[in-house]
Amino acid sequence: xxxxxxxxxxxxxxxxxxxxxxxxxxxxxxxxxxxxxxxxxxxxxxxxxxxxxxxxxxxxxxxxxxxxxxxxxxxxxxxxxxxxxxxxxxxxxxxxxxxxxxxxxxxxxxxxxxxxxxxxxxxxxxxxxxxxxxxxxxxxxxxxxxxxxxxxxxxxxxxxxxxxxxxxxxxxxxxxxxxxxxxxxxxxxxxxxxxxxxxxxxxxxxxxxxxxxxxxxxxxxxxxxxxxxxxxxxxxxxxxxxxxxxxxxxxxxxxxxxxxxxxxxxxxxxxxxxxxxxxxxxxxxxxxxxxxxxxxxxxxxxxxxxxxxxxxxxxxxxxxxxxxxxxxxxxxxxxxxxxxxxxxxxxxxxxxxxxxxxxxxxxxxxxxxxxxxxxxxxxxxxxxxxxxxxxxxxxxxxxxxxxxxxxxxxxxxxxxxxxxxxxxxxxxxxxxxxxxxxxxxxxxxxxxxxxxxxxxxxxxxxxxxxxxxxxxxxxxxxxxxxxxxxxxxxxxxxxxxxxxxxxxxxxxxxxxxxxxxxxxxxxxxxxxxxxxxxxxxxxxxxxxxxxxxxxxxxxxxxxxxxxxxxxxxxxxxxx
Amino acid sequence: xxxxxxxxxxxxxxxxxxxxxxxxxxxxxxxxxxxxxxxxxxxxxxxxxxxxxxxxxxx
Numbered sequence: 001x002x003x004x005x006x007x008x009x010x011x012x013x014x015x016x017x018x019x020x021x022x023x024x025x026x027x028x029x030x031x032x033x034x035x036x037x038x039x040x041x042x043x044x045x046x047x048x049x050x051x052x053x054x055x056x057x058x059x060x061x062x063x064x065x066x067x068x069x070x071x072x073x074x075x076x077x078x079x080x081x082x083x084x085x086x087x088x089x090x091x092x093x094x095x096x097x098x099x100x101x102x103x104x105x106x107x108x109x110x111x112x113x114x115x116x117x118x119x120x121x122x123x124x125x126x127x128x129x130x131x132x133x134x135x136x137x138x139x140x141x142x143x144x145x146x147x148x149x150x151x152x153x154x155x156x157x158x159x160x161x162x163x164x165x166x167x168x169x170x171x172x173x174x175x176x177x178x179x180x181x182x183x184x185x186x187x188x189x190x191x192x193x194x195x196x197x198x199x200x201x202x203x204x205x206x207x208x209x210x211x212x213x214x215x216x217x218x219x220x221x222x223x224x225x226x227x228x229x230x231x232x233x234x235x236x237x238x239x240x241x242x243x244x245x246x247x248x249x250x251x252x253x254x255x256x257x258x259x260x261x262x263x264x265x266x267x268x269x270x271x272x273x274x275x276x277x278x279x280x281x282x283x284x285x286x287x288x289x290x291x292x293x294x295x296x297x298x299x300x301x302x303x304x305x306x307x308x309x310x311x312x313x314x315x316x317x318x319x320x321x322x323x324x325x326x327x328x329x330x331x332x333x334x335x336x337x338x339x340x341x342x343x344x345x346x347x348x349x350x351x352x353x354x355x356x357x358x359x360x361x362x363x364x365x366x367x368x369x370x371x372x373x374x375x376x377x378x379x380x381x382x383x384x385x386x387x388x389x390x391x392x393x394x395x396x397x398x399x400x401x402x403x404x405x406x407x408x409x410x411x412x413x414x415x416x417x418x419x420x421x422x423x424x425x426x427x428x429x430x431x432x433x434x435x436x437x438x439x440x441x442x443x444x445x446x447x448x449x450x451x452x453x454x455x456x457x458x459x460x461x462x463x464x465x466x467x468x469x470x471x472x473x474x475x476x477x478x479x480x481x482x483x484x485x486x487x488x489x490x491x492x493x494x495x496x497x498x499x500x501x502x503x504x505x506x507x508x509x510x511x512x513x514x515x516x517x518x519x520x521x522x523x524x525x526x527x528x529x530x531x532x533x534x535x536x537x538x539x540x541x542x543x544x545x546x547x548x549x550x551x552x553x554x555x556x557x558x559x560x561x562x563x564x565x566x567x568x569x570x571x572x573x574x575x
Numbered sequence: 576x577x578x579x580x581x582x583x584x585x586x587x588x589x590x591x592x593x594x595x596x597x598x599x600x601x602x603x604x605x606x607x608x609x610x611x612x613x614x615x616x617x618x619x620x621x622x623x624x625x626x627x628x629x630x631x632x633x634x
Contacts, residue, residue: 074626078619078623081615081616081618081619082616082619084615085612085615085616088608088612089608089612209633210633212633213630213632213633213634214633214634218629218630218633218634219630219634220626220627220629220630221623221626221627221630233623265600265601268600268608268611269600269602272611272615275615275619276615276618276619279619279622280622283626
């Protein structure tokens with residue numbers, strides 16, 4: 001990065017944060033601070049919902065996913081449009097009708113205080129732990145490739161987001177997210193256009209897409225029912241619906257984004273904007289990854305894309321082994337390039353048998369290259385068992401730094417930081433709001449009418465959660481497989497929370513006591529399954545199933561407990 | 576408290592007065608939210624079909 005890149009990066013990041021803080025500095029009404037401006041229109045709400053979901057990891061990892069496994073990952077988002085419609089038709093009108101600040105406040109209205117505290121507590125526990133990761137995960141990648149100090153990167157992102165989120169609350173979050181998403185859109189379109197221009201002469205988008213397709217990178221939709229396959233239309237529709245419903249319908253970091261606004265119409269249209277835009281947007285980001293794959297077929301490509309990590313070992317005492325693999329990879333890569341060019345030659349002119357032979361030769365060469373990449377990762381693990389061998393997160397950022405012109409580098413690094421700040425801001429805003437409304441105010445009911453005090457307390461809690469996130473991110477490196485651990489923690493809690501909300505919305509006869517104990521028992525069962533999975537292999541299934549078990553368990557148990565209460569003549573229904 | 580009540584536990588003024596006016600989505604070409612939802616579903620189906628055609632074309 002040169003001076004021009006730094007001007008672009010710091011200018012956009014500090015400029016947006018400073019404008020957000022300055023523009024909302026006089027926010028002292030609780031409604032505005034927690035829900036945003038009363039005049040917010042659907043466009044701002046829609047962008048805010050999108051920005052909160054799209055973290056820096058989205059823009060670092062998803063192109064890498066397209067590069068490695070193709071664009072099939074897009075199916076993961078197929079349940080989202082349906083979930084959005086359910087949230088629009090059922091969840092949002094009730095939240096607005098009650099005028100709640102948090103989703104858990106609704107549980108207090110529908111059930112009782114203990115169920116509200118349970119919902120809020122589960123959210124704070126899950127999001128609070130995850131808060132550090134949304135800073136740490138992009139910071140570790142950016143610090144590695146840019147040669148920055150990790151602690152300074154973490155503190156820089158954290159302090160910047162705390163300043164404007166604490167100052168202007170929800171209004172500042174929505175305002176800055178609008179500009180940050182603008183940077184992201186411009187940056188990603190710029191990257192796409194420059195990538196097309198960087199392809200070898202005579203290889204336009206169409207030919208490049210044919211190469212990617214022949215290598216199996218453009219298989220977007222898989223209609224098979226094979227449970228072994230990770231991404232299919234059906235797993236995307238079912239699993240995606242389930243996860244999107246719990247995330248958009250019950251997670252305060254999303255609920256807070258659409259609950260305010262000028263009218264119900266604005267929230268609904270904002271969600272519909274996401275229902276329409278999300279799948280095409282994810283397809284576009286994955287397509288960049290697939291085209292990056294084609295780009296690197298015609299360039300000297302590294303055997304391992306986290307070049308800093310690789311060089312550390314290549315320059316170490318076992319360097320000879322690493323350099324030998326590098327050389328073998330370079331030879332195979334050059335041979336593969338020849339097979340691709342041969343296939344492109346015969347693709348239009350020869351008969352089908354020749355075409356097929358050329359295609360098979362190209363695919364065999366790709367398989368050999370993949371085998372040597374695996375060998376390289378095994379070698380890294382052999383000499384450093386703690387080495388992070390997942391290098392796909394480094395592919396897109398590596399391309400940006402090596403292939404983009406100055407100015408565009410600054411813009412694309414700003415894309416990553418914008419995404420980190422926008423998702424972090426939504427998260428902090430939700431954590432501060434939930435702690436103030438569902439915990440602090442619950443124990444200080446007389447303070448509910450002192451609006452200024454409420455705003456002050458919400459600001460303090462937002463700042464405290466920001467500092468907790470920074471502290472966690474600074475020590476996150478101590479934990480192994482941290483990101484997966486956080487995903488597991490999310491799955492452990494998400495199902496039960498969704499179960500509570502589904503009972504609240506759809507099973508009117510079930511009261512607070514029944515759903516509370518149903519949730520407690522289901523949550524305990526999930527913990528038991530998780531901790532006993534190593535001792536009993538039958539319990540060692542994918543953690544994504546915790547969502548289904550938690551939700552179904554909570555709903556079924558709540559209904560059964562309610563039946564028992566009714567049979568016993570008790571008053572299970574909250575008055 | 577049932578979820579059909581219009582007043583929140585905190586005693587704030589409900590926002591349903593403005594929301595009721597908004598039953599009409601005020602989106603050109605749509606007279607109800609059901610129409611908007613059907614359009615979104617149809618758009619999603621169209622995207623899946625286009626993605627399938629895209630995959631087959633470049634397979």
